[in-house]
Amino acid sequence: MTNTIRREILIPQPREQVWRAITDSATLAEWMFPNDFEPRVGHRFTFRVPGNPKANFDGLTVRCEVLECEPPSQLVFSWSAGGPVENTQVSFRLEPDGEGTRILFEHSGFDISHPFGKQAFKGAEYGWARMFKQLAAVVAGLAADRN
Amino acid sequence: MHLTRKQLLTYIAGMVVTPNREPDVFTAISHPARRRMLDLLAEADRSVNAMAGHFKMSRPAVSQHLRVLLDSGLVTEKRHGRERHYHFVPERLTPVREWIALYERFWDDRLQRLQKLLSKKSEK
Numbered sequence: 001m002t003n004t005i006r007r008e009i010l011i012p013q014p015r016e017q018v019w020r021a022i023t024d025s026a027t028l029a030e031w032m033f034p035n036d037f038e039p040r041v042g043h044r045f046t047f048r049v050p051g052n053p054k055a056n057f058d059g060l061t062v063r064c065e066v067l068e069c070e071p072p073s074q075l076v077f078s079w080s081a082g083g084p085v086e087n088t089q090v091s092f093r094l095e096p097d098g099e100g101t102r103i104l105f106e107h108s109g110f111d112i113s114h115p116f117g118k119q120a121f122k123g124a125e126y127g128w129a130r131m132f133k134q135l136a137a138v139v140a141g142l143a144a145d146r147n
Numbered sequence: 148m149h150l151t152r153k154q155l156l157t158y159i160a161g162m163v164v165t166p167n168r169e170p171d172v173f174t175a176i177s178h179p180a181r182r183r184m185l186d187l188l189a190e191a192d193r194s195v196n197a198m199a200g201h202f203k204m205s206r207p208a209v210s211q212h213l214r215v216l217l218d219s220g221l222v223t224e225k226r227h228g229r230e231r232h233y234h235f236v237p238e239r240l241t242p243v244r245e246w247i248a249l250y251e252r253f254w255d256d257r258l259q260r261l262q263k264l265l266s267k268k269s270e271k
Binding site: 007011013018022027031105107 | 255257261262263269
């Protein structure tokens with residue numbers, strides 16, 4: 001039981017520009033979260049998702065490692081946030097499409113049947129329930145930002 | 148799926164209140180043996196004996212895992228002559244699918260921001 005999120009987006013800007021937006025740490029922070037990304041394979045970095053006091057959410061650190069980096073066409077990094085979202089993979093494939101770029105986005109490796117040890121399930125604050133709560137808080141925070 | 152912020156928080160609160168008394172679905176699917184049981188039950192309703200034949204563990208251990216599945220609502224039992232048959236209720240996996248849906252919303256939001264950022268930058 002694993003699941004993959006896939007999205008395909010057509011963007012009018014050329015690949016080089018999209019590549020910069022996904023691989024320049026400062027630009028990446030503008031649409032993702034504060035990070036210490038560097039575009040080289042093997043580099044370990046984090047995204048720091050800010051807290052949301054209204055949703056009783058302390059914030060979250062996502063641990064990542066660059067797995068593939070081939071400018072300007074392919075960026076893959078691991079994405080570990082705990083529980084079943086450990087060593088999942090986020091990938092951006094950029095294909096030229098006329099003047100623009102086709103972004104093939106994928107987030108794979110969710111183990112929705114994550115084999116938790118007994119330790120992980122001593123209470124509601126662990127494992128899936130905790131992951132769910134954190135993510136819900138992030139999403140709620142995103143929705144609140146827009147309003 | 149579109150949830151308002153209030154619905155989301157209600158949902159989260161609900162998840163936090165229940166797990167200790169009633170094993171939630173996430174806990175229920177956390178054990179490999181229970182997932183195997185669900186796979187077997189997804190093929191057909193089965194009795195506990197028919198299930199036990201697929202496992203090396205003792206009958207009581209099989210029953211105990213079945214109990215967790217029953218408590219989570221993922222499985223129901225029906226009398227069938229002298230035996231009880233167990234039946235998989237896939238609809239109960241909805242919270243798991245909704246969890247993935249939350250991650251989808253997360254990425255949709257981020258990718259939308261990426262698009263906006265790029266169009267802003269190319270205007271300059």
